Amino acid sequence: MDDEASAHAVPPPIRRQRVVEVFRNRFGTLFNDEVLSPSGKEGRYLRWQWSGSGVVIVPVGPEGFAFVPTYRYSIGGVSLEFPRGGCEADEDPAVAAARELREETGFDCVPSALRPLGVIHADTGLIESAVHVFAAEVGPTGSAGARPVAEPEAMESVAEPVWASRTEVVKWLQSGTVTCGVTLAALALAIADGSGTGSGPPM
Template sequence: MQPRPIRRQEAVEVYRNAYGSLYDDAVVSPGGKPGRYLRWKWSNPGVVIVPRWADTVALVPSFRYPIGDLSWEFPRGGWEPDESVEQAAARELKEETGLTATATRRLGVLYADTGLIESPIEVVEAQVENPASGERSPEAMESVAEPAWFGSAELCAAFADQRVRCAITIAAAALARPR
């Protein structure tokens, strides 16, 4: 039996800024009862980058205001209308880590919170130049320290002991596993 979807009667925008819009939509439930549904739509589609060097991946320590804490994450951001997802991935990687992508590969699409956020996030793997070579200068607001490099076992341990708690990073890591 296929469940009947919730139907939007009216999109009601209650807040907007440069990053996106918050809606408090008028909806009708599968049983016909009217209700409200809150949703967020980002201004630009998202991209999360899995930086790879040899057999390791890089995580960036970022302070996240909503949780009031440091979060170990893959770099991420939005892509501009005039750039491809691969270009956006390379740009965001450079902005957040100072690393340069030498090759990129799209891995798939995920949704950060299917109960609230309507915008998809592209997952892109980026091979990077040797992280030990050259001087990098990430943007000041993007990360609080240099990226840390994790092998497969180290990354699994970081998930298990909850050093990595970002759902986007955990989902992207699942897509990036060797196939």
């Protein structure tokens, strides 16, 4: 937290009295902890903990930003998103980001070429785990003009990346075309970083 933010009033914490695990699988663990509110009232609080840190990659290039049309089962429809996923056991976030980028878009980018943009929390009211944000300089085509081929995981459904200039992205935001919270947060960090100027003028 920066100096300006830390100068604001700080609300008292909700204190965890007892950890209560209610569900676990290979992706993460759901807790329904016993907590104590600032007023002294006892209650419960749901908390999801991913098995590893998350990563989201902002693909940028001459055409602006690349978004991946992704079918999301939870909303029953297609969502325009930046590539994202999770770190495997003991996997460095940059390595995970390069892997997820390749799997979901076909774009190759070595981990050392990724530019860290910051860390976000996808839903501070529920999800404990942090998400590392990276920018990746990529092109609309692969080597020798070949179109990159994505190799998503078995339970993923993605289509060919869609490129949008910053000007087009503004229109998407105004029309509600992009609603994924992780993508919107990563986009904000990328804009603050000056990424994805593309063919459009600065915002």
